[in-house]
Amino acid sequence: MLTRRTTCNRDCPDTCSLVVEVNEQGRAVKLRGAADDPVTQGFLCERTSRFLDRQYAQDRLTQPQWRPHKGAALEPVSWDFALDRIAEKMLQCRAESGPASLLHYRSGGSLGLLKQLSDLLFEKFGPVSLKRGDICSGAGEAAQELDFGICDSHDHLDLHHSRHIILWGKNVHTSAPHLLPLLVQLKQKGVRLIGVDPVRTRQASLVDHFIQPRPGTDFALAMAVAASFLDRDPSAFCDHWPEFQQLVRSRQDWAEVAGVSPQDVGVLVEALQQGPTNIQVGWGMGRRRNGGAGIRAVDALAAISGNLGISGGGVSYYYRRRSAFDSVELGGLEVAPRSFSEACLGQELLQADPPVRFAWVTAGNPVSMLPDSGSVRRALSALEMLVVVDTHPTDTTDLADFVLPTRTLIEDEDLLGAYGNHYLRSSQPAVEAPGEVRHELWIWQQMAARLGLAEVLEGSPRQWKERMMVRLRASGVGLEDLEKGAVRNPYATQVLFADLKFPTESGKVQLIHQAPELTTPDADYPLQLAAFSTPKAQCSQWSVALSELTEARVHPQAAGDLADGSEVCLETRRGRMTVRLRHDDQVHPRLLLLPKGRMLRQGGCANDLIEARETDIGGGANYYEEPARLVALS
Ligand SMILES: Nc1nc2c(c(=O)[nH]1)N[C@H]1C(S)=C(S)[C@@H](COP(=O)(O)OP(=O)(O)OC[C@H]3O[C@@H](n4cnc5c(=O)[nH]c(N)nc54)[C@H](O)[C@@H]3O)O[C@H]1N2
Ligand SMILES: Nc1nc2c(c(=O)[nH]1)N[C@H]1C(S)=C(S)[C@@H](COP(=O)(O)OP(=O)(O)OC[C@H]3O[C@@H](n4cnc5c(=O)[nH]c(N)nc54)[C@H](O)[C@@H]3O)O[C@H]1N2
Ligand code: SF4
Numbered sequence: 049m050l051t052r053r054t055t056c057n058r059d060c061p062d063t064c065s066l067v068v069e070v071n072e073q074g075r076a077v078k079l080r081g082a083a084d085d086p087v088t089q090g091f092l093c094e095r096t097s098r099f100l101d102r103q104y105a106q107d108r109l110t111q112p113q114w115r116p117h118k119g120a121a122l123e124p125v126s127w128d129f130a131l132d133r134i135a136e137k138m139l140q141c142r143a144e145s146g147p148a149s150l151l152h153y154r155s156g157g158s159l160g161l162l163k164q165l166s167d168l169l170f171e172k173f174g175p176v177s178l179k180r181g182d183i184c185s186g187a188g189e190a191a192q193e194l195d196f197g198i199c200d201s202h203d204h205l206d207l208h209h210s211r212h213i214i215l216w217g218k219n220v221h222t223s224a225p226h227l228l229p230l231l232v233q234l235k236q237k238g239v240r241l242i243g244v245d246p247v248r249t250r251q252a253s254l255v256d257h258f259i260q261p262r263p264g265t266d267f268a269l270a271m272a273v274a275a276s277f278l279d280r281d282p283s284a285f286c287d288h289w290p291e292f293q294q295l296v297r298s299r300q301d302w303a304e305v306a307g308v309s310p311q312d313v314g315v316l317v318e319a320l321q322q323g324p325t326n327i328q329v330g331w332g333m334g335r336r337r338n339g340g341a342g343i344r345a346v347d348a349l350a351a352i353s354g355n356l357g358i359s360g361g362g363v364s365y366y367y368r369r370r371s372a373f374d375s376v377e378l379g380g381l382e383v384a385p386r387s388f389s390e391a392c393l394g395q396e397l398l399q400a401d402p403p404v405r406f407a408w409v410t411a412g413n414p415v416s417m418l419p420d421s422g423s424v425r426r427a428l429s430a431l432e433m434l435v436v437v438d439t440h441p442t443d444t445t446d447l448a449d450f451v452l453p454t455r456t457l458i459e460d461e462d463l464l465g466a467y468g469n470h471y472l473r474s475s476q477p478a479v480e481a482p483g484e485v486r487h488e489l490w491i492w493q494q495m496a497a498r499l500g501l502a503e504v505l506e507g508s509p510r511q512w513k514e515r516m517m518v519r520l521r522a523s524g525v526g527l528e529d530l531e532k533g534a535v536r537n538p539y540a541t542q543v544l545f546a547d548l549k550f551p552t553e554s555g556k557v558q559l560i561h562q563a564p565e566l567t568t569p570d571a572d573y574p575l576q577l578a579a580f581s582t583p584k585a586q587c588s589q590w591s592v593a594l595s596e597l598t599e600a601r602v603h604p605q606a607a608g609d610l611a612d613g614s615e616v617c618l619e620t621r622r623g624r625m626t627v628r629l630r631h632d633d634q635v636h637p638r639l640l641l642l643p644k645g646r647m648l649r650q651g652g653c654a655n656d657l658i659e660a661r662e663t664d665i666g667g668g669a670n671y672y673e674e675p676a677r678l679v680a681l682s
């Protein structure tokens with residue numbers, strides 16, 4: 049038995065170092081977390097522990113496939129056949145309708161840095177049309193960029209200096225499991241943990257105090273807390289202090305709006321007063337209409353309470369995972385000449401004039417994962433050609449004219465920065481890819497050669513990795529170091545904004561000073577449908593067999609006469625779906641929870657019932673506020 053080391057490339061903050069056990073036949077037989085990685089600490093999450101089921105699944109894509117005409121089944125073809133026809137179509141569209149008639153859509157199926165090279169190809173070929181905004185973290189990143197100038201975090205190990213840690217809308221057990229051992233250790237040392245989430249997730253049993261606000265009311269909760277800090281004067285490093293004070297004083301009933309008790313507010317006030325207090329902001333709370341405002345209000349709390357720029361403090365939302373590598377300038381235009389809102393992609397494509405004729409989708413499954421699946425499906429079906437690069441079939445490959453197979457996370461070769469810690473890692477193939485599967489760089493290079501751009505992407509994956517390491521080499525970190533194990537980004541600071549200087553225009557924090565419009569309940573559809581991450585799945589990449597019917601979880605109060613375990617109809621203004629009802633008193637009575645990521649081809653996709661709407665800022669998607677109701681099956 050051999051063991052090989054690589055890195056998990058999934059869209060996950062942890063970016064674990066993997067140890068792959070490979071037998072004499074070259075087959076991976078076990079995946080483990082590397083014990084010497086300071087974040088991974090020898091264990092993997094539930095979904096990647098089972099990744100070999102997906103790696104060796106019957107439906108793994110191993111050959112290029114072509115759909116001879118819309119509605120026909122996919123047929124295996126050679127790479128040359130596929131790539132020649134795709135290139136011919138791309139050149140035809142560009143010649144006849146200009147490069148904006150082509151769309152390149154890349155999502156987070158793999159976080160490998162080399163995946164960005166497709167941006168470079170399409171930029172040089174076009175520039176073609178791109179997506180605008182970011183459905184995942186758009187609102188949160190925009191919030192922090194507005195407030196602080198950049199979106200980055202203290203080193204995660206700086207939590208050792210915190211007295212209190214507030215997990216604000218962050219489901220550590222499910223979505224960032226490698227933070228958990230550190231939190232447990234800190235709790236044992238006496239650090240006080242507080243959770244804020246409309247769902248009493250497993251986190252509720254970890255924290256010292258759990259607060260369950262109404263979903264989407266974080267802004268109001270933050271205002272209720274801010275009311276206790278109005279006697280301070282942070283204007284030396286904060287702009288808009290008078291307006292912020294006015295905003296806080298504009299209502300007396302913030303706590304009632306958030307549906308929390310004065311005691312809950314008091315716990316947060318005390319924690320922020322008795323700092324250093326770090327706030328861990330999750331990614332979920334931003335995916336709401338007022339998601340940006342909610343995160344801006346939390347940022348403001350940290351600022352006015354004196355918890356910015358100090359060891360043990362800070363608002364940790366995102367770690368700038370690309371900042372150490374020389375990759376940013378390699379591809380991806382800041383502003384594409386033509387772009388489509390990612391959150392509203394289906395509708396915008398359907399209305400595009402002149403139309404988009406061709407789309408290339410890579411590392412994404414937009415039909416299942418973007419809101420309003422129906423419009424995404426219609427828009428992609430109406431194209432003259434849709435090309436999808438993936439490892440497995442999805443709702444999106446089901447519409448593709450060409451499906452091109454690429455490597456999985458244990459076959460890949462790439463560089464990875466993490467968005468939940470400051471460590472850098474490298475991936476290298478632990479097993480050989482089956483059949484005709486190719487590294488994505490090979491696919492881009494083959495396309496480049498056919499599009500008259502061969503020189504743009506020349507070089508092996510290893511050479512490209514070296515090219516992205518110039519800055520790192522200058523500080524003594526080489527590729528060979530990353531291949532041996534995780535290395536901390538030497539350019540990342542331990543404590544962000546330690547001098548209380550912020551890279552905003554005035555050099556100060558920009559305090560939010562306008563109240564968002566509060567969401568009012570919908571009398572006909574009183575519940576809010578939301579599909580949150582589950583431990584078993586990575587977005588639409590499920591690693592275990594599915595039960596036949598999607599489970600919907602609601603608080604027993606919200607279920608009315610509908611019995612636990614019964615089949616019921618879930619309705620929104622966009623459609624209906626039969627679900628298995630589960631009573632769950634841990635869910636806020638306003639919420640209706642579905643699992644995130646189930647596909648149409650698996651019998652039901654949450655996004656089929658969700659309207660496409662952008663968040664207040666940053667072009668995020670408002671995924672979690674679809675008015676919904678449950679009714680008995682007729
Ligand atoms: N197992 C697993 N892990 C994953 C993923 C997965 O699909 N499965 N997805 C990955 C991806 S794509 C990402 S972006 C990351 C982050 O993945 P996310 O799942 O987005 O991570 P969280 O930050 O935990 O955000 C979800 C938490 O926010 C809470 N929440 C929802 N609405 C509100 C609100 O209005 N206010 C507050 N305070 N809380 C709210 C939810 O109840 C939940 O506990 O994780 C990755 N990790
Ligand atoms: N209702 C609802 N919808 C959501 C969310 C939610 O919370 N609720 N969360 C949103 C969030 S946070 C995100 S990030 C998005 C995620 O949306 P997507 O990024 O579209 O998510 P995945 O389902 O992970 O699809 C990625 C695809 O990439 C493939 N893949 C894996 N590795 C590679 C590779 O190396 N190369 C290529 N070319 N393909 C690869 C996978 O097989 C998979 O089919 O979904 C969003 N959608
Ligand atoms: S998905 Fe995340 S937690 Fe799981 S192995 Fe990969 S990086 Fe680690």
Ligand SMILES: [Mo]
Pocket residue numbers: 059184185
């Ligand atoms: Mo995400």
